[in-house]
Amino acid sequence: MNTSSSGTAKTSPQNDFKPFAVGEGANVIEQSEYEKSGFLKEGFKKGMARSSEINKAIRQGSSIAAAVARFAAAKTGEALLDNGDINTLCRQIETAISSVSSLLIAEADGSADALTAHFTPTVKELENGLLVHVRAKEKNTGTSPSFNADETGEKPVVKGNNLPLEAADIAGAGHWLEMQYDGALDKWVLQNPAKGITPPSGVPVGTIEYFAMPTPPAGYLKADGAAVGRQTYPELFETIGTTFGEGDGSTTFNLPDLMDRFAQGSDVPGQKVEAGLPNITGEINIDNTLAGMSHYEGALYPVKSSGYKNSLASNNNGTPVAFDASRSNPIYGASTTVQPPALTLLPCIKAFDAATNPGLIDITELANEVATHKHVNETYNDGTNWYRKWSDGWLEQGGFAATDNTGRGVINLLQPYSTEDYTVCITAYASQITGLSTWTVKASNPKTQSSIGIVASSADPVSCMWQTCGKGMQS
Secondary structure, eight states, rough: EOOTTTOEEEEEOOOOOOSSSSTOOOOOHHHHHHHOTHHHHHHHOOTTHHHHHHHHHHHHHHHHHHHHHHHHHHHHOOBBBOOOOOOHHHHHHHHHHHHHHHHOOOOOOOTTTTEEEESSSSOOOOOTTTTEEEESSSOOOOSSOOOTTSSOOOOEEEEEETTTTTTTTOSSSTTTTEEEEEEEEEEEESSSOOOBBBOOOOOOOOOOOESSSOOOOEEEOOOOEEEEEESHHHHHHHHTTTTTTTTSSSSSOOOOOOOOOOOOOSSSSTTOOOOOOOOOOOOEEEOTTOOOOEEEEEEEEEOOOOOOOOSSSSOOOOOEEEEEEGGGOOOTOSSSOOOOOOOOEEEEOSOOOOBBBBBSSHHHHHHHHHSSSOOOEEEEEEOOEEEETTTEEEEEEOOOOEOOOOOOOEEESSSSBBOOOOOEEEEEOOOOOOOOOOOOOSSSSOOOOSSEEEEEESSSEEEEEEEEEEBOOOO
């Protein structure tokens, strides 16, 4: 009995191939003696083989055969039988090798929140750490989607340390998903969520903060009054709406503008208060004869006591008066604008929780790699006929066929080719037949994109093995 990573007991497939002479104290010669022996190169000669030497030779071959068989049984989930069926054994070994050497890549089926996929080779069981790549066809709308790989059962999809997904973490059609099975959680962990892994920061969206660097930190935008997308920053739009401006009225909204402005507390956010100062006043007390002044108040003061020439008066008597607001309060004149003591900082608004782990794989890089590296993306084998499709469109297929009692027959291909210009190889293996004639193309039995006419050198039925390769028909 074996136990899967999820704790479910399973029965090991039957394996008829056993190692020979591997018990304690087995009657075999030492490895060093074996490597120096003459029979290693020349073989055993009549009447000169010791049983320990023969046992050593048999153990060498049987141990490798048993190891390969154990590997094939584990990876295919099929019984490895010692029944002389070499074709089945070859297929099983090929499938087992493919299971560990090929990327598990598939197109998503199912629905947006209940994904399924079928892989080549087939995923027969879920092992801790199993990695698959799935090309999505639509966005997830819920926070608890599931995934079923080759009928291994629906499992929840999470991200990070068992965190729920956000809507559109699966970004939609064409988004390559990298999912890894976690046996401890019994869940699929999405390694590259579109919105990253975002544990709450504790700072509410819409918070205004000031920073000492020239660019906003992750999750923040400059509070400069810019118009930004409502769908791009949905949480921020939900929080502040159009308080600071409607943008274009439909797709954008405005951020607060704190550039060259000071924040002021108010029960009504978003109101702009323009610069201003209280009025400055002064008073002059002049006697009725205009001969002098007896009183100055506020920002007014006399410049000199006499000698002032009034162009509108016939005399030169009078006191000129000047105006200087700083005489009333020294705050005036200390700046060219209304300026309290200040230190400039960058005002920003919290727009979203920044992702601390945007994913363990570059989606574009993965898509490019899959697109440019040739790989097998579909296989089929029923024990008699088989085919193998490659990512660049190349198609290989083969199987067994036979002619009728006239020496003729037709091979119907499992998959069609794009043209009739593909390669064909035929081998007759019936003992009474020495071989087949060259392929013929006749009206009754032509070579087409989906079939091949065959003719044998004997009128009797002839069994043969066939194989073809060429550019497959694009679906």
